[in-house]
Amino acid sequence: MNIGPNAGSCGTAAFRKERVIISDIASDPLWAGAPAAQSRDIAIAHGLQASWSQPLLSKDNEVLGTLAIYFGEPRSPNSRELQLIEDAGHIAVIAIEGERSQAALKKAFAEIKSSEDSLRTILDTIPTQAWCFRADGSVVYINQRIYDYTGTPRGEVPVAAHPDDALGTAKWRQEFLSGAKSGEFEVRLRRYDGEYRWFIIRVEPLRDERGNVILWYGTNTDIEDLKRAEVKLRQDEQELRGIVDAISQTIVVLGPDGKGLYANQPLLDYTGLTLEQLMASDPRGNPAFFHPEDWAQRQDERRQGLSRSVPFEIEWRLRRKDGQYRWFLVRYHPLRDEQGRILRWYASGTDIDDRKRAEERTRNENVALREEVDRASMFEEIVGSSPALQRVLAQVAKVAETDSTVLILGETGTGKELIARAIHKRSRRSTRAFISVNCAAIPPSLIASELFGHEKGAFTGALQRRLGRFEAAHGGTIFLDEIGELPAETQIALLRVLQEREIERVGSSQPIPTDVRILAATNRDLEAAVENGAFREDLYYRLNVFPIRIPPLRERADDIPVLVEYLVERYAKKAGKSIRNIKKQTLELFQAYDWAGNVRELQNVIERAVVLCDGETFSIDESWLKGKPHQPSKRMARQVTTLAEGEKELIEAALRESHGRISGPSGAAAKLGIPRQTLESKIKALHIDRLSFRAR
Structure with a gap:
C-alpha cells in the first residue's frame, strides 16, 4: 500500500493518521493523481464506488494499518456509522497489539530461559x-x-x-x-x-x-590460607615484640605521618606509662615528654627529617617517670614497600646522658686546661714585698672570702689575671672552675656566643649547640679581662647576669640560672668611657663593687730585685742552665728603667737574657732597655731641669686636683686649658699613671 497525501483513502488515512471518507471514488480528487488513479480504475472495475478508511494507531501513535469499508454505490456515513467505524478500528488495534505482545513475550521467555541456563553454567564454573x-x-x-x-x-x-x-x-x-x-x-x-x-x-x-x-x-x-598467615604473622609479631622489649634501647614504631603506633617495654618503663596511655597521648604532639629547651627546635628538626624520607638522628632530652630528664640519641629509619612508599618509621633511642655529661666535663676541663696553657707566660706566684704590693694583697685577702664582684684596675702587664687567680684560690669556690676570657681578643660579633653559648642554627656556622664560658664556670669564677672592650649589646647581657643571675644562649629565649662570681679587669679609664658613652654607667657601678688598683712596676721598684732573682732562676731551670749570680749593674739598670710594659716586659727581657747567657753570672745588654730611665726618689733628689719634667709635674698636679678625672668641667684638661685628646697623649708619652690620683 502506498502512503502519502494523495494515495487513495487507505494510503492517505495512514499518512494523515486520521479517518478519510470518500463518498464517490470516481469524482474524488484523492483518487485523481498517480498512483491512486490506477487503484481507482481497479476499484471501479470491481463495482466499488465509495470507501471509508480508519487508521489503526497504537498507544505510541504508531501506524499498525488501516480498516477500510467499500460500497457499490456513492454513499456518505451518518454519525452512527462513523462511531461504528471508530469502534471497529479500536478493536482491530487491540487484536493486533495483543498478537504482537504475545509473540514478544514468548521470545523474552525464551531469551530468559537461555540466559538463566547460561548464568547457571557460569555460576557452576x-x-x-x-x-x-x-x-x-x-x-x-x-x-x-x-x-x-x-x-x-x-x-x-x-x-x-x-x-x-x-x-x-x-x-x-x-x-x-x-x-x-x-x-x-x-x-x-x-x-x-x-x-x-x-x-x-x-x-x-x-x-x-x-x-x-x-x-x-x-x-x-x-580465607583459610589468609587466616593461617594472620596467625603466623601474629606469632611472629609477638616474638618480635618480645625481642624488641628485651633490648635496652627504646623503640617506637611510627606511621608514615609520624604518629605513634607502638612503643617497646623499655620506653614504657622509662616514662611510667602503659602502651595505651603513651599512644593516646601521642608524644609527637606532647611537649611534656621533652625538655622545654629542646622541644621547639628538635620538633622542627624531626618534622624536616620525616619530610625528607631518609634516615636521620636527633639528640634530645626525654622526661623520665620521676621527672628527671636524660639525653637520648634517637635514630629514625623508614620501612618502604616495593614501590618505595614509606610504610613505617622505626625510631630507636639510646641513652647517652652519661656520655653527654662526660663530654661536658671534658669540655670544661679542656677550657680550664686552655686557660692554664694561656697563662704559661705569667707568674705562678705573686712575688714582692713592697708596701704597694702588700696593700693589694691585703685587699685580696679581704674580698676573696666574699662573693662580691671585683674590678681590677692596672696598666698592661701588671698581673691583673694573677690577682684574679689569687682571689679565686682563697675563695670558697677554689675547688671549682676558674674561667678566663680576654674580651679584647674575641671579635665583637662572637663575644656573646663565647660568653653565653649558642643553640644549633643560631647563626651561620652554628652546627651544634655550644655551652658558653658562663656555663663552664658555673659554681666557680669567671675572669673578664679587658672588660672595657665589650660591645654595647654584650654589656646589656652582662648587666642582666649581674642583676638576675641568669643567662640566655644566643638563639634561645630560655633563661638559664647561673651561679658564677665575676671578676673583671681593665687598663682603660672606665669613668671616661662612661662619660663618652662607650661604657654603660649602670654596668660600671655593678662591676665597681670592690675596686683593686695594681701599681705599675715603677711604683714598686723595691720588688724588682726579688722579681729578677725569681725569674732568672725560673728561666735558667727551663733552659737547663746554672746561673748563680746577678750583676749589680743589671739590677740598678732594672730599677732605674720605667718598665712601660710592667712585669710582662721584665719577664720577656729576663727570658731573652737567660737564653743568651753563657756563664754563671746574669747580665743584659743595656741597649735592650729603650727610653730614658727615671730616677727613683729614694735613690737621688729630683730637680725639674727639663721642660718635659716640668710638664709632667703640671699634669700630675692637675690630675691630683681632679682626682684622676680628665674630661668634664672639673677635669684635668679643663684646668690645664688643653683639649682632652692632647692631655691623654701627653699622659701616655710621659708615662703618667692617672689611676693613682683617684680618690680612695
Whole structure:
C-alpha cells in the first residue's frame, strides 16, 4: 500500500493518521493523481464506488494499518456509522497489539530461559561458592562449587558450619534477614573430608520497586590460607615484640605521618606509662615528654627529617617517670614497600646522658686546661714585698672570702689575671672552675656566643649547640679581662647576669640560672668611657663593687730585685742552665728603667737574657732597655731641669686636683686649658699613671 497525501483513502488515512471518507471514488480528487488513479480504475472495475478508511494507531501513535469499508454505490456515513467505524478500528488495534505482545513475550521467555541456563553454567564454573535464597530463607539456587566442597548431593541443602560457629552464623543470618542490609561475616565450613576451613561470607539483598527484599545473593570465599598467615604473622609479631622489649634501647614504631603506633617495654618503663596511655597521648604532639629547651627546635628538626624520607638522628632530652630528664640519641629509619612508599618509621633511642655529661666535663676541663696553657707566660706566684704590693694583697685577702664582684684596675702587664687567680684560690669556690676570657681578643660579633653559648642554627656556622664560658664556670669564677672592650649589646647581657643571675644562649629565649662570681679587669679609664658613652654607667657601678688598683712596676721598684732573682732562676731551670749570680749593674739598670710594659716586659727581657747567657753570672745588654730611665726618689733628689719634667709635674698636679678625672668641667684638661685628646697623649708619652690620683 502506498502512503502519502494523495494515495487513495487507505494510503492517505495512514499518512494523515486520521479517518478519510470518500463518498464517490470516481469524482474524488484523492483518487485523481498517480498512483491512486490506477487503484481507482481497479476499484471501479470491481463495482466499488465509495470507501471509508480508519487508521489503526497504537498507544505510541504508531501506524499498525488501516480498516477500510467499500460500497457499490456513492454513499456518505451518518454519525452512527462513523462511531461504528471508530469502534471497529479500536478493536482491530487491540487484536493486533495483543498478537504482537504475545509473540514478544514468548521470545523474552525464551531469551530468559537461555540466559538463566547460561548464568547457571557460569555460576557452576566460577571458583567462588555462590548461592541465592528467597526473602524467607528458602533456597533458590546453590552453585556446584558448594556441592563439590561439602560433598552434598545436588538438590539438597548443605549444612556445613562448625558447631562452635553455628550460633554466630544463626545470629548473623537473623540480623541480615531482619535488617535487610548487606554485610559479611567469617565462619568455618566443613569440607567433604571432614576438615574445616575458614570462609568469609558476603551477602547482598535484591529489592523490588517498593524497596522490599525479594532475594538474597551471597558468596563464600575461602580465607583459610589468609587466616593461617594472620596467625603466623601474629606469632611472629609477638616474638618480635618480645625481642624488641628485651633490648635496652627504646623503640617506637611510627606511621608514615609520624604518629605513634607502638612503643617497646623499655620506653614504657622509662616514662611510667602503659602502651595505651603513651599512644593516646601521642608524644609527637606532647611537649611534656621533652625538655622545654629542646622541644621547639628538635620538633622542627624531626618534622624536616620525616619530610625528607631518609634516615636521620636527633639528640634530645626525654622526661623520665620521676621527672628527671636524660639525653637520648634517637635514630629514625623508614620501612618502604616495593614501590618505595614509606610504610613505617622505626625510631630507636639510646641513652647517652652519661656520655653527654662526660663530654661536658671534658669540655670544661679542656677550657680550664686552655686557660692554664694561656697563662704559661705569667707568674705562678705573686712575688714582692713592697708596701704597694702588700696593700693589694691585703685587699685580696679581704674580698676573696666574699662573693662580691671585683674590678681590677692596672696598666698592661701588671698581673691583673694573677690577682684574679689569687682571689679565686682563697675563695670558697677554689675547688671549682676558674674561667678566663680576654674580651679584647674575641671579635665583637662572637663575644656573646663565647660568653653565653649558642643553640644549633643560631647563626651561620652554628652546627651544634655550644655551652658558653658562663656555663663552664658555673659554681666557680669567671675572669673578664679587658672588660672595657665589650660591645654595647654584650654589656646589656652582662648587666642582666649581674642583676638576675641568669643567662640566655644566643638563639634561645630560655633563661638559664647561673651561679658564677665575676671578676673583671681593665687598663682603660672606665669613668671616661662612661662619660663618652662607650661604657654603660649602670654596668660600671655593678662591676665597681670592690675596686683593686695594681701599681705599675715603677711604683714598686723595691720588688724588682726579688722579681729578677725569681725569674732568672725560673728561666735558667727551663733552659737547663746554672746561673748563680746577678750583676749589680743589671739590677740598678732594672730599677732605674720605667718598665712601660710592667712585669710582662721584665719577664720577656729576663727570658731573652737567660737564653743568651753563657756563664754563671746574669747580665743584659743595656741597649735592650729603650727610653730614658727615671730616677727613683729614694735613690737621688729630683730637680725639674727639663721642660718635659716640668710638664709632667703640671699634669700630675692637675690630675691630683681632679682626682684622676680628665674630661668634664672639673677635669684635668679643663684646668690645664688643653683639649682632652692632647692631655691623654701627653699622659701616655710621659708615662703618667692617672689611676693613682683617684680618690680612695
